[in-house]
Amino acid sequence: MSDLKADIQARFGFEPPLDVNAELAQSDLPPGAAAALSNILARRSYRRFTDQPVSEALRTTLLACAQSAPAKSDLQQYSILDLRDPAKKAALAELCDTAWMADAPVLLVFCGDLRRAQKVCEMRGHPHAQNTQDSFMNAAVDAALAMQAMIISAEAAGLGCCCISQVRKRLPEVAALLNLPDGVFPIAGLAAGWPDEARDVTRRLPPSIVVHRDAYDDGGLAAEIDQYDQTRHAARPLGNQINPEKFGTAAFYGWSENAARRLAEPSDLGGLREFLESRGFELA
Ligand SMILES: Cc1cc2nc3c(=O)[nH]c(=O)nc-3n(C[C@H](O)[C@H](O)[C@H](O)COP(=O)(O)O)c2cc1C
Numbered sequence: 001m002s003d004l005k006a007d008i009q010a011r012f013g014f015e016p017p018l019d020v021n022a023e024l025a026q027s028d029l030p031p032g033a034a035a036a037l038s039n040i041l042a043r044r045s046y047r048r049f050t051d052q053p054v055s056e057a058l059r060t061t062l063l064a065c066a067q068s069a070p071a072k073s074d075l076q077q078y079s080i081l082d083l084r085d086p087a088k089k090a091a092l093a094e095l096c097d098t099a100w101m102a103d104a105p106v107l108l109v110f111c112g113d114l115r116r117a118q119k120v121c122e123m124r125g126h127p128h129a130q131n132t133q134d135s136f137m138n139a140a141v142d143a144a145l146a147m148q149a150m151i152i153s154a155e156a157a158g159l160g161c162c163c164i165s166q167v168r169k170r171l172p173e174v175a176a177l178l179n180l181p182d183g184v185f186p187i188a189g190l191a192a193g194w195p196d197e198a199r200d201v202t203r204r205l206p207p208s209i210v211v212h213r214d215a216y217d218d219g220g221l222a223a224e225i226d227q228y229d230q231t232r233h234a235a236r237p238l239g240n241q242i243n244p245e246k247f248g249t250a251a252f253y254g255w256s257e258n259a260a261r262r263l264a265e266p267s268d269l270g271g272l273r274e275f276l277e278s279r280g281f282e283l284a
Pocket of ligand 1: 043047162163166167
């Protein structure tokens with residue numbers, strides 16, 4: 001029996017304002033819906049997997065689920081690289097500086113893809129007039145939605161997953177390894193397999209500062225972030241502080257200090273604009 005109220009409490013550290021269990025029991029949720037919602041509420045990322053393979057039948061089904069995601073104007077401007085060759089997986093893991101991904105039974109790279117639509121225009125004798133920032137955004141969103149559909153489906157089947165933005169760390173080398181042509185850019189990798197580690201639910205920011213009713217309002221932000229830092233720290237303190245040599249050792253090290261330190265330095269995933277421009281993206 002699913003307890004969505006408990007799941008929401010575990011996610012945020014406080015009870016939802018409504019007794020969702022009682023209220024939803026009165027409504028007409030179809031059979032299986034509460035279990036599906038509970039699964040999403042309790043999700044977490046996994047980075048260590050057993051050796052048990054993921055069957056071709058399950059892989060095929062999950063990839064079909066990924067392709068069932070909505071896509072802007074039905075243009076489906078993304079591609080998914082399904083890495084099977086252990087040597088290639090190892091080479092990608094090395095480029096990403098992320099050793100554990102090589103051992104994932106399923107390793108995918110989700111890519112935005114303007115090339116296919118450009119070719120379709122060519123095939124049908126029309127110009128391709130949408131190589132813009134908006135096209136880039138559409139392709140990135142399509143790819144992200146397909147990745148999220150894959151994650152939710154894989155987790156429903158009992159697999160664990162973790163996204164890997166590190167595939168953007170060395171873009172030209174990753175593109176060469178995966179034979180990515182012009183018009184195709186990786187947004188993230190996705191490792192999946194049967195979990196072989198215990199992970200906690202990560203507390204999320206309170207809905208009061210993420211969900212804005214009718215109009216954006218972050219008037220209460222500072223106090224709510226302080227509160228979030230405290231409740232999250234009480235549940236699971238963060239481990240190592242980022243760069244204490246530069247920033248000092250904080251007596252209290254909450255989520256916001258960690259986030260701010262992370263954002264205080266340029267990301268090691270730079271070089272996206274140069275990569276895109278070298279790959280035929282006009283970003284006009
Ligand atoms: C787009 C994206 C990229 C990510 N890249 C990485 C990554 O490169 N390495 C990693 O260990 N985790 C990565 N993650 C996982 C996040 O760290 C994780 O989702 C976050 O810490 C929250 O934890 P949870 O998923 O268990 O709730 C990524 C997540 C997203 C959505």
